[in-house]
Amino acid sequence: MKISQILKNKKVTVSFEVFPPKEWAKIEDTKAIIKEMVKDKPDFISVTYGASGTKSGYTTEIANAISQGGTCALAHLTCLTSTREKIDTAINEMRANGIENILALRGDIPKDFVFSQSQYFHYAYELVNEIKEKGDFCIGGACYPETHPESVNRIDDIEHLKNKVDCGLDFLTSQMFFDNNKFFDFCEICAIKGINIPIIAGIMPITNASYIKKSIELSNCSLPKKFVKIMERFGDNPQAMKQAGIVYATEQIIDLMANGVNHIHIYTMNKPDIAHKIVEGLSAVIHE
Numbered sequence: 001m002k003i004s005q006i007l008k009n010k011k012v013t014v015s016f017e018v019f020p021p022k023e024w025a026k027i028e029d030t031k032a033i034i035k036e037m038v039k040d041k042p043d044f045i046s047v048t049y050g051a052s053g054t055k056s057g058y059t060t061e062i063a064n065a066i067s068q069g070g071t072c073a074l075a076h077l078t079c080l081t082s083t084r085e086k087i088d089t090a091i092n093e094m095r096a097n098g099i100e101n102i103l104a105l106r107g108d109i110p111k112d113f114v115f116s117q118s119q120y121f122h123y124a125y126e127l128v129n130e131i132k133e134k135g136d137f138c139i140g141g142a143c144y145p146e147t148h149p150e151s152v153n154r155i156d157d158i159e160h161l162k163n164k165v166d167c168g169l170d171f172l173t174s175q176m177f178f179d180n181n182k183f184f185d186f187c188e189i190c191a192i193k194g195i196n197i198p199i200i201a202g203i204m205p206i207t208n209a210s211y212i213k214k215s216i217e218l219s220n221c222s223l224p225k226k227f228v229k230i231m232e233r234f235g236d237n238p239q240a241m242k243q244a245g246i247v248y249a250t251e252q253i254i255d256l257m258a259n260g261v262n263h264i265h266i267y268t269m270n271k272p273d274i275a276h277k278i279v280e281g282l283s284a285v286i287h288e
Contacts, residue, residue, distance in 0.1 A: 002138035004170040013043040020058035031065045036272035040279045044072035078107030079121035103140045128167040143172045145186040149220040175219035176204035200263040205249035207242040209235035250281040
């Protein structure tokens, strides 16, 4: 099923994200994680594109495992360091395996990477155009509630986002954020600028203090005082930090839903127990 239909037909959705292993020998471990996650009946599960340079087939294999488990799969596809031929091969592979949903991403710039004149893909919108030409896919894109780290300012960031949406995106999934007011403001600006497709709120439960620095670098997000205090008090106590992180994420989602944000995506870090505790804490809220 296409995610655009799920978002249209269901008032509330909760989805998960997983990443494939770096080594094929560990592919069954990831499939075991999927089996645990589908027990919580997410509306879909997204799978990131390879891992540290691994082949796209890893993503396809995990997406197939998600579908076989009875859950809709969303396959990530990044383009920055790929040739057009490599991208077309990946798209054809996904289509051949019955994958209907693709999250089109530029990808992070590798260290010491230099753009060449022969580089085909520079931006995600170019990938969106390529996917549209290759088949009848439901295509999602990423957005940054607190602006992309490489954007000059908010206006520049929204203009680039609008350009990408106008290429034919069906929905957006946000990078993580910890201050809901930032997300509310972002959604309001998007509406004013005519970005009217569904925006799924991406939530990262920080259950380990060491994750936070990398998370901030990737999403360009700020930390509200409440979250900083949690880190200061519980950051050196792994069990306490895990519990506090789950509670914070759960409360964040409840506040989002109370304010009309009905589509939630949880960055699980391949931890089915954490995903389960959050969904368990939302059981009545999700089905109200």
